[in-house]
Amino acid sequence: MGRLIYLKNVVTLELDPEKCVGCGVCLEVCPHPVFRIDNGLAAIENRDACMECGACALNCPTEALSVSSGVGCAAAVINSALGRESSSCCCVIESEPKQGILSTADFQELKLPESS
Amino acid sequence: MGLPDSKQSFVMGTVQTPVGPVPQVSASLDFMDHWGVFKARWGVGRMNYTVEPGLYALGHPDSKTPVLVTANYKLTFDTLRRCLPDLDVWILVLNTEGINVWCAAGKGTFGTEELVRRIKSSRLEEVVSHRQVILPQLSGPGIAAYQISKLSGFKAVFGPITASDIKTFLDKGCKADPEMRQKTFSLSERTVLIPVELTGALKPSLLIIPLLFILGGLGNQAGYWDNALHFGVLAVIAFLGSLLAGAVLTPIFLPWLPGRAFSVKGLFAGLIVAAVFLLVQSIDLGVWSGRFYSLAWLLLIPGVSAFLAMNFTGASTYTSLSGVKKEMRYAVPLEGAAVLFGLALWIVSRYAA
Numbered sequence: 001m002g003r004l005i006y007l008k009n010v011v012t013l014e015l016d017p018e019k020c021v022g023c024g025v026c027l028e029v030c031p032h033p034v035f036r037i038d039n040g041l042a043a044i045e046n047r048d049a050c051m052e053c054g055a056c057a058l059n060c061p062t063e064a065l066s067v068s069s070g071v072g073c074a075a076a077v078i079n080s081a082l083g084r085e086s087s088s089c090c091c092v093i094e095s096e097p098k099q100g101i102l103s104t105a106d107f108q109e110l111k112l113p114e115s116s
Numbered sequence: 117m118g119l120p121d122s123k124q125s126f127v128m129g130t131v132q133t134p135v136g137p138v139p140q141v142s143a144s145l146d147f148m149d150h151w152g153v154f155k156a157r158w159g160v161g162r163m164n165y166t167v168e169p170g171l172y173a174l175g176h177p178d179s180k181t182p183v184l185v186t187a188n189y190k191l192t193f194d195t196l197r198r199c200l201p202d203l204d205v206w207i208l209v210l211n212t213e214g215i216n217v218w219c220a221a222g223k224g225t226f227g228t229e230e231l232v233r234r235i236k237s238s239r240l241e242e243v244v245s246h247r248q249v250i251l252p253q254l255s256g257p258g259i260a261a262y263q264i265s266k267l268s269g270f271k272a273v274f275g276p277i278t279a280s281d282i283k284t285f286l287d288k289g290c291k292a293d294p295e296m297r298q299k300t301f302s303l304s305e306r307t308v309l310i311p312v313e314l315t316g317a318l319k320p321s322l323l324i325i326p327l328l329f330i331l332g333g334l335g336n337q338a339g340y341w342d343n344a345l346h347f348g349v350l351a352v353i354a355f356l357g358s359l360l361a362g363a364v365l366t367p368i369f370l371p372w373l374p375g376r377a378f379s380v381k382g383l384f385a386g387l388i389v390a391a392v393f394l395l396v397q398s399i400d401l402g403v404w405s406g407r408f409y410s411l412a413w414l415l416l417i418p419g420v421s422a423f424l425a426m427n428f429t430g431a432s433t434y435t436s437l438s439g440v441k442k443e444m445r446y447a448v449p450l451e452g453a454a455v456l457f458g459l460a461l462w463i464v465s466r467y468a469a
């Protein structure tokens with residue numbers, strides 16, 4: 001049995017080769033065979049294998065990757081359209097903004113007292 | 117915050133550390149743990165099955181042993197420790213509100229902020245002399261690993277996807293083989309999801325089944341109650357058949373069903389069940405009632421099955437949100453139309469000659 005592949009040509013994943021430094025963290029976090037390293041830089045090998053989880057974009061230190069991330073869950077799409085939160089589905093359709101680098105304010109906030 | 121409660125049922129004792137007694141757990145699950153797994157798989161109390169967040173000791177770890185990070189869904193916590201027999205490790209449990217690693221990472225609760233907060237509140241730097249934590253790879257959508265070291269002083273390393281690969285990962289000096297980084301969706305991984313898919317369909321079924329009896333009574337062949345019993349029972353069997361197609365057959369035969377869209381796969385599973393349902397009844401297709409009746413179920417069973425199969429996207433490990441939205445744009449109206457038209461034909465078939 002081959003690898004399961006979902007719909008073709010729908011994925012929003014983009015790679016900006018100008019920004020890539022070839023660290024390879026995208027290959028490490030991606031749970032599918034989406035990327036390869038080509039001449040020391042990341043390249044998209046199989047876009048249709050991407051499930052838009054957003055791990056690569058969040059972990060890319062140079063913001064070379066972007067993807068409109070979310071959970072591919074029909075029940076969550078229905079719940080979100082009906083404006084309700086389901087108790088049996090753990091998914092959320094549009095996650096809270098967590099992309100990009102934390103600001104200095106976030107950094108301060110995270111410095112909690114030693115023994116709270 | 118601080119240390120988790122040692123009085124939780126699965127805690128065996130404590131391990132003394134500079135920050136106090138850390139609850140100790142073992143790699144073997146007891147009867148209650150197994151019972152909890154069973155219940156969670158059937159969706160019973162699944163959203164409230166948690167362990168207290170914080171630091172735990174598996175076996176007899178010391179200041180040099182690795183720290184593994186996980187979610188506070190008890191099914192996740194139990195899977196992790198069960199996969200680590202003969203290992204001594206620290207387990208740092210994040211507060212994901214009882215949600216598994218991957219879903220919590222998608223939500224952002226298994227996130228950079230919570231990890232940094234938990235490292236501090238557990239006073240991890242006083243418990244271990246090294247400065248590294250090992251993350252499950254599937255926490256990637258929530259944790260920006262490169263930010264953890266500047267925020268907490270600990271380097272965050274992505275471990276393998278499955279807990280069963282952790283021992284190999286540690287033995288190889290925290291290196292994962294490429295296949296450890298690929299999420300599969302094997303037959304056993306799909307099958308284990310079937311109970312919760314069925315439980316999810318239970319609540320609407322409690323409305324649908326009585327409705328089928330009520331609608332089954334309409335018609336002019338026999339009295340209302342005779343009709344209701346005869347056609348109602350057959351309709352309930354057909355409805356259960358559509359649950360079988362969408363929530364059991366589709367997950368099992370996913371790679372072999374035609375199409376990429378889940379609703380297409382569910383449609384085919386439903387057509388097979390509908391064909392079997394009609395063939396065993398040996399319906400007379402020479403009359404309009406037989407034709408309407410057959411067409412009704414060829415619409416209803418695949419329609420319901422396609423809808424259920426479409427909902428299985430959420431449990432799958434490879435569907436994208438863009439793809440699901442594209443699929444739903446055509447599938448939901450067609451599924452709705454098939455069900456409404458099918459119901460109408462089913463009722464009309466009893467008035468036809």
